[in-house]
Amino acid sequence: MRVRRVAVLGGGPGGLYAARLLKLTDPACEVTVHEQGDPDSTFGFGVGLAAGTQRKLAAADPDSLRDVLAAGRRHDMRMTGSDGSAADVVRVRNDRLIGIARTELLAILQRHAEKAGVALEFGARRSADELDADLVIAADGVSSATRENGPFGGRVTTGRGLYLWAGTEFALPDALFAPVTTEHGVLVTHAYPYSAERSTFLVETDETTWRRAGFAEIDVAPEASDEVSLRYLERAFAEQLGGRRLIGNRTRWLRFRTVTCERWSAGRTVLLGDAAHTAHYSIGSGTKLAMEDAIALVDALRTAPDRASAFAEYERVRRPAVERLQELARRSALWWESFPLRRHLPAAQLMVAYMSRAGNVPLPRFAGTSPDVVRAALRTYAGEPGPADPAAVTEWVLARQRAAFPAEPVHVDLRDPWGPDGDAVLAGVGGRAVRLTGPAERGAVLTRLDLGERLRIETGSLVEVEAPAALRDDLAAGLVSGRCDRVLLSEEEA
Ligand SMILES: Cc1cc2nc3c(=O)[nH]c(=O)nc-3n(C[C@H](O)[C@H](O)[C@H](O)COP(=O)(O)OP(=O)(O)OC[C@H]3O[C@@H](n4cnc5c(N)ncnc54)[C@H](O)[C@@H]3O)c2cc1C
Known part of the structure; x- marks a missing residue:
């Protein structure tokens, strides 16, 4: 479809990137970004961009990515044991992960937007309704007034920490x-x-x-x-x-706000980035999501016959990816909120627990990229360093789990093991040995493992977790991370 005039509300990474891509796709389209702040002042410090995001940005716009990479700084990851001792430290190499100053990222995106012919207007707070355009991209951030005042079914939940x-x-x-x-x-x-x-x-x-x-x-x-x-x-x-x-930079204590919306568009207005959805900062994905939204929206506008179908296509493509990341982020947030309880774990096991906290990095894959860390973790788990072949790690771990013990079956089906539902299970179990059973679906199994960890730490219970054999990688990571003492494999479908 052809759009004549587009107004972008918000000059964060999502809005600026969408504006540039639109103009590159259709140079005849008039695109204006309206940003309430100044060109060079923003909140925060640096943001992280992982390898997968960089690949997507390379495909969409190699020129701007080149400048982003030149201004970014590559780094590895270091974890100290939960007792904070400097003697217990592990490192994980990550060749592509970069950090970049938010101010620098915005300066690069502003420059590239202007180079493509986008008009940038700074210094006035605007509302989506007053903008004179055929289409409004509302990229006005986590506190989006467009979302709050519009028919998007927006919902904001606040973290405990x-x-x-x-x-x-x-x-x-x-x-x-x-x-x-x-x-x-x-x-x-x-x-x-x-x-x-x-x-x-x-x-x-x-x-x-x-x-x-x-x-x-x-x-x-x-x-x-x-x-x-x-x-x-x-x-x-x-x-x-x-x-x-x-x-500091307007630095103060906050509680993370998770945003979800029933729909991302209404009439001529479409939400993008934090305005539509947020994902806890501990998976470092907010900027990624906003820029990937921009890529998908501009693709949909280019190929769809009209505005309504473009918006529908954008949401069809992006919603599953966003919801998947929001679920990873939810698990990651719970893991960080409960972090102080893991003071007993040495650094290598803590790193395995960290990498597997949201179920996104299978243990064999992590053993392939960071064999020294996983071998150190296996040594503390089983007293020996484990197999050299990463593909053999899962079976090796399962074969070394603790001998069977009599356990009382407890059926659990909850979402937040660290919240009131988890409290109720703890109160009922009171330190007895248990076998946690429940739905076979993967999310429920990951939650059982997390509840198992809480029971072990807070009540000293011995915990066996029952789960489909197909989820053995998750179960092995759970054993090494101290989320359970034993697993019982069932033949159910995950
Ligand atoms: C503590 C913390 C750490 C984070 N770390 C990372 C990280 O490591 N990696 C990562 O990818 N992301 C990270 N994020 C998230 C990231 O900052 C955001 O997800 C990202 O900036 C979203 O981009 P956006 O363009 O949607 O919104 P924003 O960057 O918030 O931009 C919205 C813009 O709209 C403007 N605006 C709002 N209302 C109006 C209006 N009415 N008129 C005019 N202008 C308006 C605002 O001034 C702002 O410039 C972090 C966030 C937090 C809070």
């Missing part, structure tokens, strides 16, 4: 996942370098620690950063920071 997005004025050598324990509780950082002299330093904690540390009482002006929290965190993470400062 709290996070704060800070930065450093030096580049960490690797991405770092490190817990620290203060007199108030456990705080965890996810930090990674994104330029030669900067790193993102995100910290998260649970509500109890946050209250005990007095953070709930801190009141900060809207444009200011929470300096009291930053100074506290500098002291808490002094070792990881090498005694250096943390910097």
Whole structure:
């Protein structure tokens, strides 16, 4: 279809990328981006872009990706054992993962949008209804007024934990996942370098620690950063920071908001990126999702006969991918929220637990890319380093599980093992040995494994998890990560 005039609301990565791709596809189309902020001021520090995203961006627009890669910084991942000891550290190499400053990413996308002929208007907050255009792309972010005021069936749920997005004025050598324990509780950082002299330093904690540390009482002006929290965190993470400062950028404690929408378009308006959906930051996918939305929307506009079918096609293509990532992100968020309970795990096992937390990285694949880490984890699991062939790891783990024990069957079918439904199971079980049974479907099995971990940690129960044999990779990862003591394979279909 041909569109004459398109207005893009929001000059974040999603809006700018959609504008550029549209203009490249149809140079005759007038495209204007309306951004309320200035060209060079934005929230946050760096964002991460993984290999798969880079491949998609390369196919859609190699020119802008070249500049993104040149400005980004590659990094590996480092995990310290849950006791925080510097002697217990493992590293995972990741050749393609880069971090890039959000300001730099936006500057590159602005430049490329203008080069393609997009008009950029900064400094005025606009509403989708007032924009003079045949089609409005509402890429106005997680707090999208377009979504909130429109018939999109938007829903926002808020995470239990709290996070704060800070930065450093030096580049960490690797991405770092490190817990620290203060007199108030456990705080965890996810930090990674994104330029030669900067790193993102995100910290998260649970509500109890946050209250005990007095953070709930801190009141900060809207444009200011929470300096009291930053100074506290500098002291808490002094070792990881090498005694250096943390910097803020409108930095304060937040609870993550997960956005879902029943529909992504109405009339001439279509939602894109965070406006339509968010996925917890611990899977580093918000920017990816917004830019991949842009690719799919512009493809659909190019090939569909009219606006309504283009919007329907965009949603048909993107919704399954988005929902899959949102489910991974939901599991990942629960894993991070419960992170302080894993203080007993050594670094290598913790890394396996981290990689398998959302069910996205099968144990044999991880053993193929990081054999040293998996062998170290297997050594703590079974007292020996495990097979050299990654494909043999799963059977090796299953063959070394603990001997059978008498266990009381407990049927569970719940969504959040760390929430009230999980509390009820804990109260009922009270430390007895159990066999967790339930639906054969994979999501339910992953949840049983997570509940098994909670039971083991909080009640000291011995836990056997029953599941279809087809899910043996998940079960082996569960055993190595301490989510259960034994598995019972059934012949049911997963
Ligand atoms: C702590 C944290 C860490 C993150 N880490 C990562 C990461 O590692 N990797 C990753 O990919 N993503 C990460 N993200 C997510 C990422 O920042 C967002 O998902 C991404 O920016 C979404 O892009 P967007 O274009 O949809 O929205 P945004 O980037 O939010 O852009 C929306 C734009 O719209 C503008 N706007 C809003 N309303 C109006 C209006 N009425 N008029 C004019 N302009 C308006 C805003 O000023 C803003 O510039 C993280 C997010 C958080 C909170």
